[in-house]
Amino acid sequence: MNSEHDTPGTGPDEARRSFLKQSSLLTAMALVPGPLVQAAAAELDEKVAAVFEKIPLKLEVNGVKHKVSIEPRTTLLDFLRENLHLTGTKKGCDYGQCGACTVHVDGQRVNSCLSFAVMHEGKKITTIEGLANGDKLHPMQEAFVKHDGFQCGYCTPGQIMSAVACIREGKADSEGEIREYMSGNICRCGAYSNIVAAIQEVKGGGQKV
Numbered sequence: 001m002n003s004e005h006d007t008p009g010t011g012p013d014e015a016r017r018s019f020l021k022q023s024s025l026l027t028a029m030a031l032v033p034g035p036l037v038q039a040a041a042a043e044l045d046e047k048v049a050a051v052f053e054k055i056p057l058k059l060e061v062n063g064v065k066h067k068v069s070i071e072p073r074t075t076l077l078d079f080l081r082e083n084l085h086l087t088g089t090k091k092g093c094d095y096g097q098c099g100a101c102t103v104h105v106d107g108q109r110v111n112s113c114l115s116f117a118v119m120h121e122g123k124k125i126t127t128i129e130g131l132a133n134g135d136k137l138h139p140m141q142e143a144f145v146k147h148d149g150f151q152c153g154y155c156t157p158g159q160i161m162s163a164v165a166c167i168r169e170g171k172a173d174s175e176g177e178i179r180e181y182m183s184g185n186i187c188r189c190g191a192y193s194n195i196v197a198a199i200q201e202v203k204g205g206g207q208k209v
């Protein structure tokens with residue numbers, strides 16, 4: 001008597017059947033038109049997303065405390081713009097490459113498109129809307145106006161948030177340093193010289209930023 005025998009479902013026959021089933025499935029999928037596969041994938045994405053439950057989040061934005069429930073996949077940028085309607089923070093690339101979405105988190109500048117809102121539990125966020133003191137513009141906002149630091153203005157909120165951080169970080173002692181530490185903020189209008197002039201004025205004026 002042969003003491004070696006296949007456990008049902010694990011022997012060579014079963015492995016062959018399983019292989020044939022899988023390869024038939026792959027062949028069938030290859031024959032399905034692309035749009036149909038994409039539609040199925042999109043539907044699957046939605047179902048996966050629906051599995052995520054909203055989770056509670058407490059944070060402070062521009063001095064106002066918020067207690068909300070959000071999907072964990074919500075970026076800080078989308079949370080600010082869509083949940084809180086603070087549309088001053090701009091969405092440029094959405095990939096961390098343009099700096100249009102720069103805000104301060106506990107005083108540090110971050111690209112809000114690159115972090116999830118739920119990562120900022122208990123933190124203090126400042127957006128361009130929170131920079132001015134009531135009706136009085138922040139010195140950096142005033143300097144941008146004075147030096148024509150913007151043209152279309154799309155990059156300007158992110159530029160101003162970075163410019164303030166740049167001075168606070170002690171990275172604005174020379175034109176070269178300013179250009180280097182502002183290099184994460186892209187301006188399609190090319191207002192760079194004016195932006196540098198605005199930052200130099202604020203830095204030179206010794207005003208509190």
Ligand code: FES
Nearest residue numbers: 092093094099113
């Ligand atoms: S939108 Fe965030 S870096 Fe471009």
Ligand code: FES
Nearest residue numbers: 151153187188189
């Ligand atoms: S002012 Fe237009 S993108 Fe900078």
